[in-house]
Amino acid sequence: MPSGFNSAIIGRRFGSKCPAKGFFIIAATVPTRSGGVTTGPPSCRIVSTVTIVFRMLIMAISSPRIQPMHQHKVERHLGASISPLRRKHWLAKSGVLLVVIIPLAFSSSLFATELLINTFWPPAHLMRQEVFNRWISDVARVTEGRVTGRFPTSTLAPPSRQWHMVTSGIADVGIVFNGFERNRLHLSTVAELPFGTPSAEAASVALWRTYKRYFEKAEEYSGVKLLGLMTHSGGDLYSLRTAIQHVSDLEGLKIRTTDGSSSDAIETLGGVAVPSSGIGAYQLVSRGIVDGLIMPTGDMRTFNMLQYTDYAVTIPGKIYNGSFSLFMNLETWNSLSGIDQQAILTVSGETFAHHARAWDESDRLAIEEMGHRGIERSIASEPFLDELRARLAFIDDTWIRETDRRGVNGRAALDYFRTEARRIATSLETLE
Numbered sequence: 001m002p003s004g005f006n007s008a009i010i011g012r013r014f015g016s017k018c019p020a021k022g023f024f025i026i027a028a029t030v031p032t033r034s035g036g037v038t039t040g041p042p043s044c045r046i047v048s049t050v051t052i053v054f055r056m057l058i059m060a061i062s063s064p065r066i067q068p069m070h071q072h073k074v075e076r077h078l079g080a081s082i083s084p085l086r087r088k089h090w091l092a093k094s095g096v097l098l099v100v101i102i103p104l105a106f107s108s109s110l111f112a113t114e115l116l117i118n119t120f121w122p123p124a125h126l127m128r129q130e131v132f133n134r135w136i137s138d139v140a141r142v143t144e145g146r147v148t149g150r151f152p153t154s155t156l157a158p159p160s161r162q163w164h165m166v167t168s169g170i171a172d173v174g175i176v177f178n179g180f181e182r183n184r185l186h187l188s189t190v191a192e193l194p195f196g197t198p199s200a201e202a203a204s205v206a207l208w209r210t211y212k213r214y215f216e217k218a219e220e221y222s223g224v225k226l227l228g229l230m231t232h233s234g235g236d237l238y239s240l241r242t243a244i245q246h247v248s249d250l251e252g253l254k255i256r257t258t259d260g261s262s263s264d265a266i267e268t269l270g271g272v273a274v275p276s277s278g279i280g281a282y283q284l285v286s287r288g289i290v291d292g293l294i295m296p297t298g299d300m301r302t303f304n305m306l307q308y309t310d311y312a313v314t315i316p317g318k319i320y321n322g323s324f325s326l327f328m329n330l331e332t333w334n335s336l337s338g339i340d341q342q343a344i345l346t347v348s349g350e351t352f353a354h355h356a357r358a359w360d361e362s363d364r365l366a367i368e369e370m371g372h373r374g375i376e377r378s379i380a381s382e383p384f385l386d387e388l389r390a391r392l393a394f395i396d397d398t399w400i401r402e403t404d405r406r407g408v409n410g411r412a413a414l415d416y417f418r419t420e421a422r423r424i425a426t427s428l429e430t431l432e
Helices: 024-026 046-060 071-105 127-141 158-165 187-192 199-216 263-268 280-286 295-303 330-335 338-346 351-354 357-373 382-405 410-431
Strands: 045-048 113-117 147-150 173-177 224-231 235-239 253-259 272-275 294-295 311-314 323-329 376-381
Touching: 046 311, 071 263, 113 294, 113 323, 127 338, 127 351, 147 294, 147 338, 158 224, 158 323, 187 199, 187 224, 187 263, 187 323, 187 382, 187 410, 199 224, 199 351, 199 410, 224 330, 263 272, 263 294, 263 382, 272 295, 272 357, 280 294, 294 295, 294 357, 295 351, 295 357, 323 330, 357 376
Parallel strands: 113 147, 253 272, 253 294, 311 376
Antiparallel strands: 045 113, 173 323, 224 323, 235 294, 235 311
């Protein structure tokens, strides 16, 4: 191997995500003259043991040989006649190199793709601890380590910019609150409609099944690879100072909501909607900017808002829910082998949706803490529920009309989702 060899001479890339999966990518890890080592981009790494073996072989070939003195004397007299012998010896070493490296180079198991996964939830949140971490661990397991993942130290984009962040290639995988993309991702917001959430796990599994049966053909996720859908446990009503027992009690109150149906609901009920992300809700509550909020029960505890809360009203089926889409940059997805793609799908989709049980467990812990804090917690009365259903029926109708316009039977999809969610919830309770 020439002493001035630089791996850049034969390093080669196919596509913008990963180097070639073959001999060229192996060669791309050879030390340069300056002593550095060239590598592919972060998303495509070579198993270190192969790199080490290759470098050792290169060193063996290129290292100088100490020759006996009589050989130097013969070389002075024979000159060119000895050169072919030396070349033959070098070629023999090269042959060993090729025999060892080439079969390894074309083995797909030697390449580990490291996905950059972004989430706007902080590391301690259950979506990181119980959902994302489990999913990427499952991905690494089923791909036998060929596909792994890492998280940035902080979110690479605000919650409302997750779609753009992934489609522009800033991250490989992201999750978006569908309300932020409601014009693009209308169909999946079926899970956000009032009174349709018996539990987070049941609603999440029902949403994925509804997507497969009714929504997939509409191609709302064109341009990305959808890997999963999930809901949280749905929003109940919380008040910082005033008990809420009737719809009239909401008149004029500033209520934290999300973008989407929850804002529509509060405005219709006479309140003032103050949309924010879950993370931003703490600032609204702690500073007294809002009078109350609708929020998943578990997040009231996670974001330390129970300390400011005096009243909690449980709404059977919830007054709203939030739905989320887990998706991958399409170019990244296409760069994976077919075997790895199929493996990833086995731990995504409905399997991913079942991870939403973490939200339900979080709710149980929050309810326990409410009792310890002396928060007055009640279940909405039937007259209160009847008025809520009557006043908020237009939200279903609006969703159905837009769904029909997109070529999907809205009424059938909504009925299927709610029926399936209740059926799944019952089966899960039986298992417990």
